[in-house]
Amino acid sequence: MSGSKREGTKYPGVFYREVKRLTGKGTEKVFYIIFKKNGKVIEEKVGRQYADDMSPAKAANIRAERIEGKRASRKEIREAAEAAKKAEKNKVTIGKIWEQYQIIRASKKSLITDKYNFKNHLLEFADKAPNEIFTIDIQRFRSRLEQDGLKPASIKHCIVLLRMLINWGVNQGLCPMPDTSKLHFDIPRVDNEKTEMLTDAQISAYFEALNKEKDQNLASLFRLALVTGMRKSALLNLQWDDCDFINRIIVLRGEVAKKGKTERIPMNDTSFKILQSIDKTNNPYVFPGKDGGPRKELRRMAQRVKKEAGLPEDFRPLHGLRHAFASHLISSGKVSLYELQKLLTHSSSKMTQRYAHLADEALRKAASVADNVFQTNKEDSTS
Numbered sequence: 001m002s003g004s005k006r007e008g009t010k011y012p013g014v015f016y017r018e019v020k021r022l023t024g025k026g027t028e029k030v031f032y033i034i035f036k037k038n039g040k041v042i043e044e045k046v047g048r049q050y051a052d053d054m055s056p057a058k059a060a061n062i063r064a065e066r067i068e069g070k071r072a073s074r075k076e077i078r079e080a081a082e083a084a085k086k087a088e089k090n091k092v093t094i095g096k097i098w099e100q101y102q103i104i105r106a107s108k109k110s111l112i113t114d115k116y117n118f119k120n121h122l123l124e125f126a127d128k129a130p131n132e133i134f135t136i137d138i139q140r141f142r143s144r145l146e147q148d149g150l151k152p153a154s155i156k157h158c159i160v161l162l163r164m165l166i167n168w169g170v171n172q173g174l175c176p177m178p179d180t181s182k183l184h185f186d187i188p189r190v191d192n193e194k195t196e197m198l199t200d201a202q203i204s205a206y207f208e209a210l211n212k213e214k215d216q217n218l219a220s221l222f223r224l225a226l227v228t229g230m231r232k233s234a235l236l237n238l239q240w241d242d243c244d245f246i247n248r249i250i251v252l253r254g255e256v257a258k259k260g261k262t263e264r265i266p267m268n269d270t271s272f273k274i275l276q277s278i279d280k281t282n283n284p285y286v287f288p289g290k291d292g293g294p295r296k297e298l299r300r301m302a303q304r305v306k307k308e309a310g311l312p313e314d315f316r317p318l319h320g321l322r323h324a325f326a327s328h329l330i331s332s333g334k335v336s337l338y339e340l341q342k343l344l345t346h347s348s349s350k351m352t353q354r355y356a357h358l359a360d361e362a363l364r365k366a367a368s369v370a371d372n373v374f375q376t377n378k379e380d381s382t383s
Helices: 056-068 074-090 094-104 111-125 135-147 152-171 200-211 216-228 232-236 269-277 299-309 319-331 337-344 349-382
Strands: 006-008 014-020 027-037 040-048 249-252 263-266
Touching: 014 056, 027 056, 040 056, 040 074, 094 111, 094 152, 111 135, 111 152, 135 152, 200 216, 200 299, 216 232, 216 269, 216 299, 216 319, 263 337, 319 337, 319 349, 337 349
Parallel strands: none
Antiparallel strands: 006 014, 014 027, 027 040, 249 263
16 A cells, blocks of 8 residues: 555545555545644544545545544544453453352352342343442332332342442442442332231141141151241251250251351250151251252242142241241240240341230230139129
């Protein structure tokens, strides 16, 4: 190209050279502009006749814009594009933060739920940096999940996970803190005060349904849930070494406990008999899985037994058993809220307060005994 003859045009500062076409036969013109800026003579290539659809008139317009500072040079445009591409590659996105979070928090118990929520709901934020997310994005996200029929608790978990990832990224030095005037998380309020109750008839039906199950060892997990109020995670991770049959104690190990703190709950007679009935293997877990670790799949039996027992549609097939245990104990009037808190291994009395209305009802029933006593004495005194 450097050897081709330079040809002028009718436009000042615009010339071209004749070169071979990039595609096909023949030649085409490559247009250049020349101008002086800040005392310096600048010569730039602006495009090819066919490949870039360039003409002398277009080249003249580009020259005028370059002189006025309204247009960057091809080199500047190319460098800016390369810089933007590099910045995009190095941008710390929510997806990259999530990758690092999974590695460092691999042992976190809730990671399975977090993985599900990220994969199914948060991928739309994966390519965005925290400072590219705004309050309106969170509002639209929440609205879409509501339209998709997600429950408030599920929506809350997704939004809280996104907020947590951003805060974690900031704390790890991966990204700067977003401008709080531009990003606000509107967290749905969720009523967690639901306390499932089962009548005596429903409990009998539930045990009958469990007795029909083929896998009686697994059925015992659900029996234990109802008679001890143990959490799902505690039951799945229960090992034979955690069961002290002599002192009648069940140890909830800190490394698998929800609070990360070792707790001990009494092994009542019913739970003692249930544990004694389970076939013991070489596996350390009371309810072993196929891979040698704890069992993971419970959903099918849980749903099947719930349906067979005729329990309400909204009854949670496993966590509901924990609430049923607590509700029955507090309704008996023989267990205080403090004692229930210890049995449920709640870290504070606030969680146990959801059963306070049942305790009040038990007290009212106890107080009504006075009605019968005084009414009887009154009738005796007037006769």
